[in-house]
Amino acid sequence: MSAPIRLAKASQVVEGSPAVVGKDVLELLSTAMYVDPLTIYREYVQNAADAIDQARAGGHDAGRIAIVLDAAARTASIRDDGAGIPASDFRRVLTSVGASAKRGTEARGFRGVGRLSGLAYARSLSFQSRAAGEARVSTMTWNCQALRTALRDTADTRDLAAIIDAITTTTITDEAGDPYFEVRLEGVARQGDDRVMSPGAVADYLSEIAPVPLDTSFSHGAAIAERLGGTVALGDLTITINGGEPVMRPFRDELPVDGGRPLRLREIAFVEVPSIDGGIAAVGWIAHHDYEGAIHPSTHVRGLRVRAGDVQVGEAGVLADVFPESRFDAWTVGEVHVLDARIVPNGRRDDFERNVHLANLKNHLAPLGRDVANRCRTSSRDRKRLRDLELEQAAAREGLAVLAQGGLNAAGRDRMALGVELSLMRAEKLLGEPDLVDGSNSGDRGEVARLRSELEQLAGADAPAASPLDRLSPDRREFYEEMFSLIYDCSANRSAAKSLVDRIMAKVA
Ligand SMILES: Nc1ncnc2c1ncn2[C@@H]1O[C@H](COP(=O)(O)OP(=O)(O)OP(=O)(O)O)[C@@H](O)[C@H]1O
Ligand SMILES: [Mg+2]
Known part of the structure; x- marks a missing residue:
């Protein structure tokens, strides 16, 4: 015979079956x-x-x-x-x-x-x-x-x-x-x-959310366990799927990225959040990396995640509003373990109930969010600067090649030399800015210096460099120089213009 069924809302228990609960x-x-x-x-x-x-x-x-x-x-x-x-x-x-x-x-x-x-x-x-x-x-x-x-x-x-x-x-x-x-x-x-x-999909999912151990190959795992172990019961369950290897948390020193550069977790920073009345509301860690962009979902570590009882609540994005711009959540690797029982997962466990304790947690995480945002911005500014530097160097190289070609008259040469000079000045300015990615610019400094001395040789000398046009009569030479200047002035693509001029010079000189 079946026992009476209990139906209740929250903690209230109703014995027997007098309560009518709609299906x-x-x-x-x-x-x-x-x-x-x-x-x-x-x-x-x-x-x-x-x-x-x-x-x-x-x-x-x-x-x-x-x-x-x-x-x-x-x-x-x-x-x-x-x-x-x-x-x-x-x-x-x-x-x-x-x-x-x-x-x-x-x-x-x-x-x-x-x-x-x-x-x-x-x-x-x-x-x-x-x-x-x-x-x-x-x-x-x-x-x-x-x-x-x-x-x-x-x-x-x-x-x-x-x-x-x-x-x-x-x-x-x-x-x-x-x-x-x-x-x-x-x-x-x-x-x-x-x-x-799918065993693979279930394993990936559980690696993110379940209370399983950090992978032993993750070199920061020991520091995390040591720092948090006293406060949080970090999960150590052995979960297997179809008898395979036990599921481990997804963090590794280097995580492969589908069709991209691997993600390297370089350095761990810890955070501890006090609750509003003294105790500890949460502890967590962030793994700093190169902040090259939003983290690829295939790594399974994207976003500042939240765990309660070492089980993840929601997914990436639960803490997106601690960042100055929510998109930086996707650039972040880290997790926050909630300890304060007053920070309560909602019924679907895809977020937390809004209350003052959740607000307190988010407030205390905001400086961390700002730090990550700064790192993201600095690194994308660095990358843009490197790209600009490359473009200026390429422009200078092209201009120098045109000067070396010797197809321009004095005015054309001056204009071209001025263009090269401006490119080199912009490159030098970019190199002079402070926190350009460490070590990446010493080679660029050498290259810009070399381009500058090349410019001095080609444009600084009183007499222009020897040119195939030297063999033409002054009139014809003037005509071709005029024409080549026009070609360079009217062409959007300088290297295409240069090869056209090369071909014409080969024919006439
Ligand atoms: N694997 C298990 N081993 C032992 N008891 C279990 C197990 N799974 C469920 N139970 C019992 O069944 C009860 C109901 O489980 P259920 O998941 O529906 O609710 P809950 O875990 O109490 O709360 P929640 O809805 O927040 O998960 C549990 O409280 C527990 O007593
Ligand atoms: Mg349950």
């Missing part, structure tokens, strides 16, 4: 709530993490989560070795909607709805568990199809409790063994690029 509530919680189907893994991993903490608090060894995806069979399962749910509580706990016993505890969950996220994406959803110290396995299956039919049917006037009762079945069998909890989705719906069934 739309379930629709809201299970279907409309999560935009990205991958979030089901976040909810199940988060539940597993809470159960693992509970097992560890009881002195048990726990910490493994095995995910098995079978795209052909359209099944997915998430199994942990945490505390499990005792058989006597099993049906009550798993049919309650919004009555989390975790509220007010250290646990990550608190709304009592996360486990329902799978309802939207499968034909059936089942939970199975054996609690520590028990020799019984309880299984509950939700018939998601029947649930959807009931929710859609406007003639169906049953309330939520009656519907849940009708579409769930619970069994208990005797079976000794280690404690576990397993979620199993069957008949997983195919959505878009089917990332829910």
Whole structure:
């Protein structure tokens, strides 16, 4: 016989079934709530993490989560070795909607709805568990199809409790063994690029959001663990997908970028945010890099991320408004661990509830945001300066080549020499500006000096350089010099003009 179903809002628990809760509530919680189907893994991993903490608090060894995806069979399962749910509580706990016993505890969950996220994406959803110290396995299956039919049917006037009762079945069998909890989705719906069934996509997603260790090859990992370890319980779960290597956080010293230069995380800066009444609201770190532009999403480290209980809340962009311009969030690598329980994730866990504690956090992060923005701006200014320098050098080289060609009359030569002089002056000015990227301009200094001495040789001497036109009569020479000056004056492309003049000179001189 099934136990009475508990329905509650927030922390209020209503025993039995007197409360009439419209069935739309379930629709809201299970279907409309999560935009990205991958979030089901976040909810199940988060539940597993809470159960693992509970097992560890009881002195048990726990910490493994095995995910098995079978795209052909359209099944997915998430199994942990945490505390499990005792058989006597099993049906009550798993049919309650919004009555989390975790509220007010250290646990990550608190709304009592996360486990329902799978309802939207499968034909059936089942939970199975054996609690520590028990020799019984309880299984509950939700018939998601029947649930959807009931929710859609406007003639169906049953309330939520009656519907849940009708579409769930619970069994208990005797079976000794280690404690576990397993979620199993069957008949997983195919959505878009089917990332829910892709081991690679699920691993990438979990590497960003789950409480898994930093990769050992990340050389700043030790400093981060040392600095934050005393304040934050950094996750150490072993999560495997289809028996593969355990999932690690995505940070590495060097991250490959699809079709671009790798991202190098060079230096770590730490931040600690006080709460408004004394304690620590949050701690975090930023990895400085070359700030060459917005970080490519394929690195999985783009944006200042936020974590609560070492599970990511939302995605990149949650803290975008701590930057003077929100676009700089995408240039940032770092994470902030929220410690103050009054900074509360919203129901979808894609952002935080707006309150004074969140505002305090953002205010304290603003100087960090300004620092990053300055680094981004300086580095893009540096790059623009280098580009301008290159253009000036190229213009000077072209002008010098025209002078060396010897096809211009005195006035034309003067104009050309003046053009080269201006380019070199602009190049020297760019080189003289202070914080041009370190070390990158010594070669440029040498090159500009060389171009200047070339200019002095070609234009400074009283007599012009020897020219193929020397062999022509003064009249013809004057004519060609006039014509070449016109060609240079009228042509938009100086190097094309020069090769035209070269060809004409080869013919006439
Ligand atoms: N892996 C698990 N191991 C043990 N108990 C679990 C597990 N998953 C869920 N439970 C139990 O089921 C309850 C409901 O889970 P659910 O995810 O719906 O809500 P929650 O975790 O309490 O809050 P939230 O909605 O914020 O996630 C949990 O409070 C916990 O008691
Ligand atoms: Mg949960």
